[in-house]
Amino acid sequence: MAVVRMVQISSGTRNLRLLLCRPSHFADSMLPHPGSTPPLSRRISMESRSVAARLNSSGFLQTQGLIAGKWTDAYDGKTIKVHNPATGEVIANVPCMGGKETNDAISSAYDAFKSWSKVTAAERSKCLRKWYDLIVAHKEELGQLITLEQGKPLKEAIGEVIYGASFIEFAAEEAKRVYGDIIPSTLPDRRLFVLKQPVGVVGAIAPWNFPLAMITRKVGPALACGCTVVVKPSELTPLTALAAAELSLQAGIPPGAVNVVMGNASAIGDALLASPEVRKITFTGSTAVGKKLMAGAAGTVKKISLELGGNAPCIIFDDADLDVAIKGTLATKFRNSGQTCVCANRIIVQEGSVCNAKGSIIDMVMEFKVLKEHKIMDKNEKKKKKIIGIYDKFASALSNAVQKMQVGDGFHEGVLQGPLINEAAVQKVESFLDDATSKGAKVLLGGKRHSLGMNFFEPTVIADVNSEMLMSREEVFGPVAPLMRFKTEEEAICIANDTNAGLAAYLFTTNMQRSWRVSEALEYGIVGVNEGLVSTEVAPFGGVKQSGLGREGSKYGMDEYLEDCFLLQIKYVCLGNMSSN
Ligand SMILES: NC(=O)c1ccc[n+]([C@@H]2O[C@H](COP(=O)([O-])OP(=O)(O)OC[C@H]3O[C@@H](n4cnc5c(N)ncnc54)[C@H](O)[C@@H]3O)[C@@H](O)[C@H]2O)c1
Numbered sequence: 001m002a003v004v005r006m007v008q009i010s011s012g013t014r015n016l017r018l019l020l021c022r023p024s025h026f027a028d029s030m031l032p033h034p035g036s037t038p039p040l041s042r043r044i045s046m047e048s049r050s051v052a053a054r055l056n057s058s059g060f061l062q063t064q065g066l067i068a069g070k071w072t073d074a075y076d077g078k079t080i081k082v083h084n085p086a087t088g089e090v091i092a093n094v095p096c097m098g099g100k101e102t103n104d105a106i107s108s109a110y111d112a113f114k115s116w117s118k119v120t121a122a123e124r125s126k127c128l129r130k131w132y133d134l135i136v137a138h139k140e141e142l143g144q145l146i147t148l149e150q151g152k153p154l155k156e157a158i159g160e161v162i163y164g165a166s167f168i169e170f171a172a173e174e175a176k177r178v179y180g181d182i183i184p185s186t187l188p189d190r191r192l193f194v195l196k197q198p199v200g201v202v203g204a205i206a207p208w209n210f211p212l213a214m215i216t217r218k219v220g221p222a223l224a225c226g227c228t229v230v231v232k233p234s235e236l237t238p239l240t241a242l243a244a245a246e247l248s249l250q251a252g253i254p255p256g257a258v259n260v261v262m263g264n265a266s267a268i269g270d271a272l273l274a275s276p277e278v279r280k281i282t283f284t285g286s287t288a289v290g291k292k293l294m295a296g297a298a299g300t301v302k303k304i305s306l307e308l309g310g311n312a313p314c315i316i317f318d319d320a321d322l323d324v325a326i327k328g329t330l331a332t333k334f335r336n337s338g339q340t341c342v343c344a345n346r347i348i349v350q351e352g353s354v355c356n357a358k359g360s361i362i363d364m365v366m367e368f369k370v371l372k373e374h375k376i377m378d379k380n381e382k383k384k385k386k387i388i389g390i391y392d393k394f395a396s397a398l399s400n401a402v403q404k405m406q407v408g409d410g411f412h413e414g415v416l417q418g419p420l421i422n423e424a425a426v427q428k429v430e431s432f433l434d435d436a437t438s439k440g441a442k443v444l445l446g447g448k449r450h451s452l453g454m455n456f457f458e459p460t461v462i463a464d465v466n467s468e469m470l471m472s473r474e475e476v477f478g479p480v481a482p483l484m485r486f487k488t489e490e491e492a493i494c495i496a497n498d499t500n501a502g503l504a505a506y507l508f509t510t511n512m513q514r515s516w517r518v519s520e521a522l523e524y525g526i527v528g529v530n531e532g533l534v535s536t537e538v539a540p541f542g543g544v545k546q547s548g549l550g551r552e553g554s555k556y557g558m559d560e561y562l563e564d565c566f567l568l569q570i571k572y573v574c575l576g577n578m579s580s581n
Pocket residue numbers: 205206207208209210214232233234235265266267268269270284285286287289290292306307308309310340341342475503543547548
C-alpha cells in the first residue's frame with residue numbers, strides 16, 4: 001500500500017509542497033550497507049545506493065502506475081524489477097500491469113478528454129508551463145533517476161531532463177497557436193472554415209534510451225492540443241516517467257489526462273490497439289515492434305506516428321575540417337554510449353581523391369597508382385592534383401579522442417560513457433564485432449567488455465568495415481565506431497542510402513555546394529552538416545523509409561495530435577559550425 005505523505009522541496013525562489021506517495025516497492029537491497037569503507041569494486045554500488053535512498057526519502061522514487069489520478073498497483077499484485085544497469089542491483093519493483101489496468105487507464109483518459117479538450121488553450125498552456133517549471137526545478141532528482149535506471153552519466157542525464165522539458169515548454173507556447181483556416185467560399189450563401197480539433201485518447205509507447213524526453217516529446221504536444229494520454233514507458237526505465245507524471249498532477253493537469261501503465265508490453269499494446277476509444281498510437285522504439293503496432297492499428301483505423309530505428313551514415317569528406325569532424329563524430333556516435341536512434345552507425349570516410357582544375361573530385365582510381373601525393377599529376381594539364389585521403393588521419397585522431405573517454409558509473413565525476421542497458425545489449429555488440437572481424441575488419445581500439453564488468457563495454461573504433469558486415473546493416477546501439485571507406489561523392493551517397501532506414505545522416509565538408517548537394521541526395525529525415533548534435537524541440541524530428549512516420553517536436557509535431565493533418569515528407573537540415581572562420 002502507498003503511504004501518502006507531505007514533502008517540502010525547495011526549488012529556487014519558492015518552496016514546492018509536494019504530495020508524494022511513499023514508494024511501497026522500494027527495494028531494500030538498495031539501502032546503503034552500514035560498515036567500514038568498501039573496497040574499490042563496491043564503490044559504484046555504494047554511490048548508486050545512496051542516491052536511490054535519497055530519492056526514496058525525498059519521495060521521488062514513485063513505484064506505482066497512475067490511473068485516473070490514483071497511484072495503483074497491478075490488480076493481481078504482480079511486480080517486475082527495475083535494475084541499475086551499472087551495478088545489476090534492483091532499484092525498485094513496479095506493477096506488472098496488463099490488459100485490465102490498461103482498459104481502465106483508457107476509460108479514465110476517455111472521460112478526462114471530455115473536459116480537457118474543452119479547457120481553453122490558454123489554460124492548457126498554463127498547466128503545461130507549470131509542469132515544465134516543476135521538471136526544471138527538479139532536474140537534479142530526475143537526472144539522478146535517469147542515471148540510476150538507464151545508466152547515462154549524470155551530467156548527460158540532467159541534459160536529457162532539460163531537453164525533455166523543452167518539449168513541454170514548446171508545446172505550452174504552441175497550444176495558443178493552433179489556428180484553423182478560412183476558405184473563400186464558392187457559393188455566396190456559404191462560409192467555409194477549417195477547425196483543428198484534438199484527435200482524442202492517445203496511446204504513447206516509449207523506449208528506455210531516453211526515459212523522459214521520448215515521453216515528453218509525445219505527451220507535451222498531445223496535451224497542448226487537448227488530447228489525453230495513456231503512457232507506457234519501457235519496463236526497463238519506468239521510474240523517471242512515474243516521477244514526471246507525479247509532477248504533472250502537481251502542475252494542475254487534471255487526473256485522468258495523463259495515465260501511466262507498465263508491465264506486460266504486448267498485453268498493454270493489444271489493449272491500446274483493440275480499443276476504439278484510443279484514436280492515436282504514438283510509438284518510439286524498434287522497427288520490428290513499430291511494424292506490429294502499425295498493423296494492429298488498422299483494426300480500428302487509428303492515426304499512428306512511429307519513431308523507429310536508424311542506421312545513420314556519417315560521411316567525412318577529404319575537405320572536412322578534421323577537428324570539427326572529430327568533435328561531431330564523437331558527439332553523434334558516443335552520446336548515451338551509442339544507444340541513440342540518431343547515433344552514427346556507419347562512419348564513411350574518404351580515402352583520397354583526384355581533383356580537376358575546378359576542385360571537383362573526379363574518380364581516377366587507376367591513376368592513384370602512378371601518381372605521387374601532392375605532386376602535379378598531369379604534366380600537360382598541370383591542374384589535376386591528388387588530395388591525400390583523410391581516412392588514416394581521421395582514424396587515428398578518432399582513436400586518440402575515444403581513448404580518452406572515461407568509462408564508469410554515471411554518478412562518478414568525469415565519466416563520459418556509462419554502461420549499456422543490459423546483458424543482451426552487450427551480447428549484441430559482441431556478436432556484431434565478431435561478425436565484422438571474421439570478415440576482415442580491424443579493431444583499432446577497444447573491442448571487448450570493459451574490466452569494470454557488468455554491462456560496461458570499451459569504447460571501440462573498428463576499421464575497414466564494409467557493407468557485407470552486420471554492423472553496417474543494423475543498429476549497433478553501443479559504443480562502437482565502424483569506419484568504412486569511399487572514394488567519390490557519388491559512392492558516399494550510394495553507401496549512405498543503401499539501407500532500409502532513413503532517420504538521421506551527417507556529413508562533414510567545408511565545400512558549401514557539396515553540403516547542399518549531398519543533403520538533398522540523402523534519403524533521411526534529418527541531416528546534420530558539420531554538426532553531430534541536431535536534436536532540438538524547435539525542429540522536426542523523424543525519419544523516412546522504415547525509420548518511421550510523422551514528426552515530433554516543432555510545429556509539425558503538434559499536427560500529429562490534430563485531426564486530418566497529413567504531412568508531406570519533410571527533411572530537416574541543420575548546418576553547424578557556421579560562425580567559425
Ligand atoms: N526514431 C526515434 O526517435 C527513436 C528514439 C529512441 C529509440 N528509437 C529506437 O528504439 C529502439 C530501442 O528501444 P527499445 O529497445 O526500447 O525498443 P522496443 O521496440 O523493444 O521497445 C519500445 C517500447 O515498446 C514496448 N513494446 C514492446 N513490444 C510491444 C508490443 N507488442 N506492444 C506494445 N508495446 C511494445 C516496449 O515495452 C517499450 O516500451 C532502437 O531501435 C532505437 O533506434 C527510436
